Amino acid sequence: MEPLIYLDNNATTPLDPAVVAEMLPFLTELYGNPSSAYGFGKKIAEAVEQARSRVAALLGCDAREIIFTSCGTEANNAAINSALSLDPDRQHVVTTKVEHSSITKHCEALAKRGHEITWLGVDETGQVDLAELERAIRPDTAIVSTMWANNETGVLFPIQKIAEICHRKKTIFHTDAIQAVGKIPISLAGSHLNFLSLSGHKLHCPKGVGALYVSRRTRFTPFLIGGGQEHGKRGGTENVASIVALGKAAELAGAAMEEENTSVRALRDRFENGVLETIADTHINGDREHRLPNTSSIAFDEIESEAVLMLLDNAGICCSAGSACTAGSLHPSHVLKAMGFSNDRARGSLRFSFSRLNTETEVARALHTLPRVISKLREMSTLAA
Numbered sequence: 476m477e478p479l480i481y482l483d484n485n486a487t488t489p490l491d492p493a494v495v496a497e498m499l500p501f502l503t504e505l506y507g508n509p510s511s512a513y514g515f516g517k518k519i520a521e522a523v524e525q526a527r528s529r530v531a532a533l534l535g536c537d538a539r540e541i542i543f544t545s546c547g548t549e550a551n552n553a554a555i556n557s558a559l560s561l562d563p564d565r566q567h568v569v570t571t572k573v574e575h576s577s578i579t580k581h582c583e584a585l586a587k588r589g590h591e592i593t594w595l596g597v598d599e600t601g602q603v604d605l606a607e608l609e610r611a612i613r614p615d616t617a618i619v620s621t622m623w624a625n626n627e628t629g630v631l632f633p634i635q636k637i638a639e640i641c642h643r644k645k646t647i648f649h650t651d652a653i654q655a656v657g658k659i660p661i662s663l664a665g666s667h668l669n670f671l672s673l674s675g676h677k678l679h680c681p682k683g684v685g686a687l688y689v690s691r692r693t694r695f696t697p698f699l700i701g702g703g704q705e706h707g708k709r710g711g712t713e714n715v716a717s718i719v720a721l722g723k724a725a726e727l728a729g730a731a732m733e734e735e736n737t738s739v740r741a742l743r744d745r746f747e748n749g750v751l752e753t754i755a756d757t758h759i760n761g762d763r764e765h766r767l768p769n770t771s772s773i774a775f776d777e778i779e780s781e782a783v784l785m786l787l788d789n790a791g792i793c794c795s796a797g798s799a800c801t802a803g804s805l806h807p808s809h810v811l812k813a814m815g816f817s818n819d820r821a822r823g824s825l826r827f828s829f830s831r832l833n834t835e836t837e838v839a840r841a842l843h844t845l846p847r848v849i850s851k852l853r854e855m856s857t858l859a860a
């Protein structure tokens with residue numbers, strides 16, 4: 476059996492061994508509670524603070540602006556709930572049709588509770604119209620929330636420009652940067668962002684830890700109320716080992732940023748160009764210029780992506796049909812639908828996402844296997860017709 480080829484790094488990432496090494500002592504001998512007043516507890520609290528500084532360094536912000544959360548979903552929910560809690564006369568939310576379900580489903584639930592939500596569309600490249608976004612902001616808008624990088628297509632929104640618009644219109648701005656952090660350089664110092672969410676498991680860190688950046692200019696109402704942890708901004712005894720892991724993963728991501736934008740991009744491009752050259756009737760979904768360096772969303776004409784997934788799985792290759800959360804369901808991706816693509820194009824699309832732990836040999840094997848899988852399926856559908 477050949478080793479697994481993991482080309483689904485936007486779903487989650489393999490742990491970096493250096494991250495595991497850093498967190499292990501906090502699962503064994505360093506088990507103290509960071510809130511305890513004695514030295515053993517203080518040592519643990521210092522490790523949490525070091526992790527906070529490392530995450531802040533990756534984002535170019537102050538450590539006091541980082542709150543650790545249980546995941547990216549919690550960070551996204553907390554940002555919106557905080558903004559809605561500030562002023563009863565500002566209860567309108569602006570977001571887009573291509574967000575992750577941790578935003579879309581939350582906004583749908585808010586709509587059922589009477590909040591008005593404006594859903595901005597995107598064009599066929601996956602981009603928002605900034606003039607439309609500006610027009611959508613009203614005096615009663617509590618928050619604008621748009622993702623930085625799309626998890627399915629990798630398309631990047633012009634976040635600093637959106638932040639400037641929101642600042643000018645005196646509205647809070649949150650970005651779900653869960654796919655962007657660690658893949659593109661981010662510098663929050665001097666920016667107009669109020670909130671930014673990130674998630675550890677997209678950065679070679681374990682699942683179940685994330686962080687919310689809350690700019691020091693922004694009032695914040697805690698989502699989880701309890702023992703006053705996280706400087707009173709999130710109750711609950713800290714998940715110390717995972718927080719330490721996130722700090723190390725952030726440090727490593729900062730050091731590998733150059734690699735992410737050169738060698739990971741080169742792997743992705745080699746794969747993508749190889750697919751376009753060897754398989755007829757394929758199309759790249761989304762803005763190829765303003766895109767994450769690791770993501771490729773490819774549509775194959777006359778193909779059901781679920782069938783490709785199964786055959787690639789048999790060959791030991793992991794990728795995804797749309798986002799991980801929609802994988803396994805037959806609903807065409809809401810992102811590709813919002814870009815104006817037909818159900819057939821959306822159902823024929825696959826996402827391949829790379830990381831610094833992928834190799835050229837893996838790309839070569841995937842490029843060897845995929846054309847065979849696609850031609851086999853196309854032949855079968857011709858015979859069935």
Ligand code: PLP
Nearest residue numbers: 546547548575577626653654674
């Ligand atoms: N937002 C985006 C863009 C994502 O890709 C994901 C995970 O797939 C999330 C939010 C949710 O993050 P978590 O799994 O840490 O809750």
